[in-house]
Amino acid sequence: MYNANGEDIFVIDGHVHLWDAREENITHRGGEQFIQCFYDYHNGFTPEDKQWDMDEYRYYGPERMAEDLFGNAAVDMAIFQPSYLSDFYDEGFNTIDQNAEIAEKYPERFINNGRFDPRDGEEGMRDLERQKEEYDIQAVKLYTAEWNGDSKGWRMDSDESFEFLQKCVDLGIETINAHKGPTIRPLNKDAFDVSDMDLAASSFPELDFVANHVGMPRLDDFCWIATQEPNVYGGIAVAAPMVTNRPEKFGEIMGELLYWLGEDKIMFGSDYALWNPDWLVEEVMNAEMTAQQKKEYGVELDIDTMKKVMGENAAELYDIDIEEKKKQFQDDAITEKFGLADHYGAPDAAAD
Amino acid sequence: MVGSSSDRAETTDSPPAATVPTRPDVRGCLDRVYDPELDRSIVELEYIDEIEIDAGEVTVEFTLPTAWCSPAFAWMMATDARDEIHSLPATESVTIRLQDHMHGEEITDGVNNRESFESVFPDADDGVSDVRAMLDDKARFARQYDAVQACLDAGLTPEQIVDLRRGDIDVADEGAIVSVRGIHVVVDREPLTDYLEKASASGLVTDQEDRLFLTIDGDPIPVDSFEILHKRTRLAGVNMGGQGAVCDALNQSRRAKLDKD
Numbered sequence: 001m002y003n004a005n006g007e008d009i010f011v012i013d014g015h016v017h018l019w020d021a022r023e024e025n026i027t028h029r030g031g032e033q034f035i036q037c038f039y040d041y042h043n044g045f046t047p048e049d050k051q052w053d054m055d056e057y058r059y060y061g062p063e064r065m066a067e068d069l070f071g072n073a074a075v076d077m078a079i080f081q082p083s084y085l086s087d088f089y090d091e092g093f094n095t096i097d098q099n100a101e102i103a104e105k106y107p108e109r110f111i112n113n114g115r116f117d118p119r120d121g122e123e124g125m126r127d128l129e130r131q132k133e134e135y136d137i138q139a140v141k142l143y144t145a146e147w148n149g150d151s152k153g154w155r156m157d158s159d160e161s162f163e164f165l166q167k168c169v170d171l172g173i174e175t176i177n178a179h180k181g182p183t184i185r186p187l188n189k190d191a192f193d194v195s196d197m198d199l200a201a202s203s204f205p206e207l208d209f210v211a212n213h214v215g216m217p218r219l220d221d222f223c224w225i226a227t228q229e230p231n232v233y234g235g236i237a238v239a240a241p242m243v244t245n246r247p248e249k250f251g252e253i254m255g256e257l258l259y260w261l262g263e264d265k266i267m268f269g270s271d272y273a274l275w276n277p278d279w280l281v282e283e284v285m286n287a288e289m290t291a292q293q294k295k296e297y298g299v300e301l302d303i304d305t306m307k308k309v310m311g312e313n314a315a316e317l318y319d320i321d322i323e324e325k326k327k328q329f330q331d332d333a334i335t336e337k338f339g340l341a342d343h344y345g346a347p348d349a350a351a352d
Numbered sequence: 353m354v355g356s357s358s359d360r361a362e363t364t365d366s367p368p369a370a371t372v373p374t375r376p377d378v379r380g381c382l383d384r385v386y387d388p389e390l391d392r393s394i395v396e397l398e399y400i401d402e403i404e405i406d407a408g409e410v411t412v413e414f415t416l417p418t419a420w421c422s423p424a425f426a427w428m429m430a431t432d433a434r435d436e437i438h439s440l441p442a443t444e445s446v447t448i449r450l451q452d453h454m455h456g457e458e459i460t461d462g463v464n465n466r467e468s469f470e471s472v473f474p475d476a477d478d479g480v481s482d483v484r485a486m487l488d489d490k491a492r493f494a495r496q497y498d499a500v501q502a503c504l505d506a507g508l509t510p511e512q513i514v515d516l517r518r519g520d521i522d523v524a525d526e527g528a529i530v531s532v533r534g535i536h537v538v539v540d541r542e543p544l545t546d547y548l549e550k551a552s553a554s555g556l557v558t559d560q561e562d563r564l565f566l567t568i569d570g571d572p573i574p575v576d577s578f579e580i581l582h583k584r585t586r587l588a589g590v591n592m593g594g595q596g597a598v599c600d601a602l603n604q605s606r607r608a609k610l611d612k613d
Contacts, residue, residue, distance in 0.1 A: 029454075030454070033419045033420065033454055034420075036419070037418050037419060037420055037602075039605075039609075040417075040418065040602050040605045040606045040609070041601075041602065041605075042605075043605035043608070043609075044598075044601030044602050044604060044605040045601055150475075152475065182420075182598075216591070216594060216595060216598065217389060217591065217594075217595035217598070218591070219587070219590065219591040219594060219595075220490070220584070220587045220588045220590075220591040223587055224584065224587075238598070239594070242594070242597060242598075245601065246597040246601070249593060249594050249597045252590045252593070252594065253590060253594050255590075256586075256587050256590050259583070260587070
């Protein structure tokens with residue numbers, strides 16, 4: 001938990017990965033370009049003394065991840081948003097099965113999301129069933145700009161996609177996360193498009209939709225859609241780390257999000273290991289809007305707003321009982337490993 | 353970036369001025385080439401690596417913030433740079449090179465051989481002109497925010513603002529003079545000229561009778577939508593500025609890495 005002037009804030013990192021971009025896993029030059037581009041994002045928005053070297057960035061493994069999130073950062077729980085990129089990486093970049101290596105080890109701390117790609121047809125349907133059966137997934141993460149053979153992307157409002165969304169409803173998968181942000185090879189104007197989420201969200205009111213990266217570079221289109229659709233949320237990964245070297249832009253973006261979506265529909269995500277919550281959580285918690293921005297937008301990043309953004313909104317979406325979790329974390333494996341009993345107010349913690 | 357050491361025009365014997373494009377000429381051309389997504393000059397954004405002038409032959413090399421930047425956007429910048437420099441009377445030939453991009457060779461060859469985007473990228477769904485039109489609309493819409501805000505700050509009402517025509521504006525040195533029912537109001541000049549530049553280029557605001565301010569689709573603004581539309585223009589600008597900050601950070605870290613290699 002993050003302690004803000006004596007008040008505990010339960011932190012759910014809504015966007016993490018356990019990826020493998022080691023050279024032996026790369027099968028297409030796109031795989032190398034992809035990780036290099038990620039590394040530029042990392043360096044571009046990470047304070048100099050917190051930057052990783054390329055080797056650790058390619059692969060950091062489950063133990064390092066647990067330490068970064070729970071040992072060094074104030075993260076209490078984290079949600080995996082898998083990115084397969086199977087055309088670029090032999091075993092995938094971070095699949096549900098790769099993420100399971102740590103998610104299964106600390107199941108109380110992680111939510112392991114699944115995925116589908118409508119271009120996989122019948123085989124994809126069977127795999128979605130397998131993911132539900134094997135991991136009891138509550139949510140999927142979609143990547144519409146992913147390559148798949150000759151195809152360089154797909155749309156959430158296509159007939160094939162709707163069949164998969166209906167399958168999610170049938171299987172009890174309730175939340176659809178979609179990468180709506182920077183894309184790979186945005187050849188067509190549609191590759192940046194967020195409007196496909198509009199029709200999907202209005203056609204499936206029983207599902208909730210989260211636009212990861214709040215649609216950037218189409219923040220304007222995204223906010224407009226989210227204003228119309230009650231079941232559309234925004235994840236602030238990519239926008240969040242702007243807090244360090246572009247604090248004014250961060251304030252503006254948060255101002256717009258709070259103005260259009262409101263404080264109940266915005267969720268924090270580090271996009272680990274793009275950025276490390278060990279510094280990012282604190283930076284975001286310390287962020288303030290300028291006086292001019294407060295006046296312009298009529299909103300503030302006050303403690304109640306930040307509590308929602310940093311954890312409560314994700315808890316609501318994923319049916320997480322925060323008070324119950326705090327009790328559970330008084331003596332779970334992560335707490336034992338990193339000595340966090342006191343942190344969660346374990347009754348005998350003072351005696352430790 | 354701009355101002356490299358290999359400017360041959362400066363190292364060869366000075367030829368007659370009118371027959372060779374000068375570095376300031378070429379730079380002036382590139383100043384007018386914009387990143388269509390960010391609505392900012394590619395010189396200001398520090399995309400230019402090298403300008404080489406050899407008699408009438410001009411070569412420009414540029415790098416974008418990522419190897420993945422949209423090929424359509426890259427194409428627009430490369431063709432705009434080519435056409436701007438080509439328009440200089442002293443230019444005999446122009447070569448544009450896009451460096452370190454996943455489609456660098458296709459774009460470089462296609463632009464220099466004057467092929468069409470559609471023939472180089474047959475699997476693109478949309479023509480490059482559609483993409484450009486969409487981005488131009490967004491840039492016009494974003495620039496409208498400051499212009500309308502300037503009118504509000506000068507005391508004009510929403511009713512008056514939505515009803516303004518192109519002919520009601522007269523740009524003078526001391527400010528822009530806006531005529532409303534025979535009364536002249538002085539409005540901050542720069543936001544209006546910035547807006548007019550983009551609005552005129554769109555072809556939507558050219559005749560004296562054309563409405564000055566429009567929806568993103570180019571329609572007149574109903575007065576009861578004024579407030580929300582004004583907020584949407586603000587949002588369009590925040591989006592562009594936010595994305596600009598992302599591209600800028602990527603550009604810096606990429607160049608730091610390329611310099612290291």
